[in-house]
Amino acid sequence: MKVTNLKVHVLQVPLEIPFAFSQGWVKQRSTVLVEIETDEGITGWGESLCHGLQPPEVAAAIIEHSLAPLVIGQDPFDVEVIWDKLFAFTRPYHGGAVINAMSAVDIGLWDIVGKAVNKPVHKLLGGAHRTEIRPYATGFYREERKQYPETAIEEAQRHMEKGFRAMKLKTGFGIKADVDYITAVRQAVGDEILLMADANCAYNAATARRILFELAEAKADLYWFEEPLDPEDIGGYKELKGLTSTFIASGENQFGSIGFRDWVTTRALDVLQPDLCSSGGFTACKRIAVLASTWNTMLNPHVWGSGVGLAASLQYLATIPPAPLAMEPIEPMLEYDQSSHPFRSELIFDQISMNEQGMVAIPDRPGIGVEINRDVILRYKQN
Numbered sequence: 001m002k003v004t005n006l007k008v009h010v011l012q013v014p015l016e017i018p019f020a021f022s023q024g025w026v027k028q029r030s031t032v033l034v035e036i037e038t039d040e041g042i043t044g045w046g047e048s049l050c051h052g053l054q055p056p057e058v059a060a061a062i063i064e065h066s067l068a069p070l071v072i073g074q075d076p077f078d079v080e081v082i083w084d085k086l087f088a089f090t091r092p093y094h095g096g097a098v099i100n101a102m103s104a105v106d107i108g109l110w111d112i113v114g115k116a117v118n119k120p121v122h123k124l125l126g127g128a129h130r131t132e133i134r135p136y137a138t139g140f141y142r143e144e145r146k147q148y149p150e151t152a153i154e155e156a157q158r159h160m161e162k163g164f165r166a167m168k169l170k171t172g173f174g175i176k177a178d179v180d181y182i183t184a185v186r187q188a189v190g191d192e193i194l195l196m197a198d199a200n201c202a203y204n205a206a207t208a209r210r211i212l213f214e215l216a217e218a219k220a221d222l223y224w225f226e227e228p229l230d231p232e233d234i235g236g237y238k239e240l241k242g243l244t245s246t247f248i249a250s251g252e253n254q255f256g257s258i259g260f261r262d263w264v265t266t267r268a269l270d271v272l273q274p275d276l277c278s279s280g281g282f283t284a285c286k287r288i289a290v291l292a293s294t295w296n297t298m299l300n301p302h303v304w305g306s307g308v309g310l311a312a313s314l315q316y317l318a319t320i321p322p323a324p325l326a327m328e329p330i331e332p333m334l335e336y337d338q339s340s341h342p343f344r345s346e347l348i349f350d351q352i353s354m355n356e357q358g359m360v361a362i363p364d365r366p367g368i369g370v371e372i373n374r375d376v377i378l379r380y381k382q383n
Contacts, residue, residue, distance in 0.1 A: 001042070001075055001116065006068040006105070007035040010056045011306070011380040013342050019141035022172025022202035026052035026141070029341050031306045032059040032101070033377070036108040038076060042115050045372055046107030047308040048100055049277035056382075062101035066090060071105060077116075079109040083283040087256070099255035099280050106281025107312050107368065114367035121315040121368055125286055128318035132359040135336035136166035136194065138304070142173075149184040156189050159338065163358040166194035166333060168226070172202025175210055183218045191221065196249075198226040205229060205236035209243060216244040224249040224271055237268045247271050252302035256280045257287035264291045275302040276316050277309040289320055298323045303335040307348030311363055311370040314352070318362040334360050347376045 012030040019026050032048040048059040067086055074082055083106055090098045114121045122128045137159040140152050152169065159167050169185060171178040182197055189195070203211070208228035215222050224247035229236045231253035241248045249271035254260050256279065263269055274280075274288050285301070292299040299320055303313040314334065322329030336354070337344070345352070348370040354360050363369025 001077065001112075002039045003036055003072050003074050003076055004039050005037040006063065006071060007037070008060045008063050009033040009035065009377050010060050010382045011343055011377065012056060012382050013380050015340050017143055017340065019143050019339060021052065021141055021170050022200040024053050029343070030054070030056040031309070032056045032063070032104060033306070033308060034063060034104040034108045036071075036076070036105070036112060038112060040116070042112050044076070044108035044110070044112035044115070044367065045308050046104035046109075046111065046281065047277045047305050047312065048104035049275055049305050049309060051304070058097055059101040059104070062098055063105065066098070067101060067105050076109045076112040079106065079113060080283050082109065083281070096253065096255045099259075099284070100278045103277045103279065103281040103284075106283050107277065107308075110282045111312075111367035118366050120362075120364050120366060121282060121312070122318040122362065125282065125315075125319045128362060129321055130318060130331065130362065131364075132355075132361045133314070133317055133334045134166065134331065134358065135164065135334040135354055135360050136168055136196065137164040137338045138168050138335050139338040140168070140170045141339055142170070149181045152181065152185055153188040156185055156193075160189065160193065163354055163356070165192065165358055166196070168196040168198055168335070170200070171197045172199035175207055175214070178211055179214045179218065179220075182215060182222060183220045186220045194223050195221065196224045196226060197222055199228045201227050201230050203228045205233070205239045208236075208240055212240065212244045212246055215246065222246045226250065226273070227252070234263060234266070234268050238266065241268065241270060247298070249273055249300070252278065254279065256284045257291060260288050260291055264295045264297060267295070267297070270298060272297055272299045273302045274299070275304070276313045277305045282312070282316060285316055286319065292323065293321050296323055298330060298332070300332045301335070304337050306341070306344050307346075307352065307370065308368070308372070310344065310352055311348060311368045314360065314362050315368055336360065343376050343380050347373055349373050
């Protein structure tokens with residue numbers, strides 16, 4: 001089998017109601033999908049994550065002008081060899097942007113291999129530690145003319161009514177504001193809900209330390225504090241880790257196993273959070289999982305893409321061993337974005353959802369396990 005073509009689809013749509021996080025206002029949802037064609041008629045799909053402020057044209061240009069010429073003509077079963085060649089070829093200029101783009105290509109190649117052998121990707125990666133997974137609701141972005149924490153409490157109650165028993169707040173709006181906000185939501189939802197907070201790199205070690213101590217004093221019982229610092233500040237993360245019972249989590253802005261190496265080996269984090277659609281696809285992320293397992297470190301991927309990224313991330317989540325391996329292990333959870341995304345579910349014909357028991361099943365169909373709605377691509381594709 002040979003790859004004959006890579007089609008890049010930039011999807012983008014303005015949001016009816018823009019929302020904010022600590023770094024700015026998200027006014028549109030975007031993504032970059034890659035459709036990889038082969039000479040045997042098998043097509044694979046992958047996604048390059050677009051963060052809220054990221055122009056999708058960056059990844060699209062890298063794929064079209066740098067990666068595609070190197071992939072066309074290759075055997076998709078050589079997917080790891082292809083990854084290493086792409087990494088080596090782009091080393092003089094790659095950084096995060098190229099790894100982000102490589103993620104889509106790698107996911108698409110694994111999708112092809114799974115379809116060719118009629119197996120879901122998790123079978124190709126060594127099997128599933130779980131067939132379903134507990135989701136947590138990501139949302140709680142800020143909107144204009146809304147009152148906080150009142151609006152967040154209302155949102156938390158909606159998530160609980162849907163069956164969520166874990167959720168992540170968006171923070172990073174000031175020490176007192178964050179402490180009061182998290183504490184108010186905790187008091188409203190009670191002690192049985194797992195509560196996390198994501199500051200999206202809003203603080204330095206000193207200010208984040210104050211937040212951790214004040215939350216502990218307020219008995220807010222925060223499960224993890226995500227990305228309190230810049231992704232380059234490994235020393236700052238080491239200062240925060242272990243200060244309180246709250247886990248310190250980060251990693252969505254680290255790329256490839258090399259990018260995670262020092263974070264793992266120096267034990268800078270309690271929870272590693274690579275994003276499958278940004279940290280290098282299945283090839284890189286399974287290597288990151290080996291690193292995490294070797295150092296007995298929890299791994300809980302970041303997920304914030306379209307339906308393609310969601311389906312692929314579920315395949316990856318199936319393969320992640322608990323840390324530690326035990327009779328009552330700490331299991332990874334699915335970050336299940338509940339914010340506005342016009343083409344998340346519809347893109348995959350609503351094939352992924354939470355069941356009545358509050359769990360999400362791992363797709364067991366070949367490849368990443370979902371079909372693609374081409375009408376949705378045509379509706380949102382940018383020329």
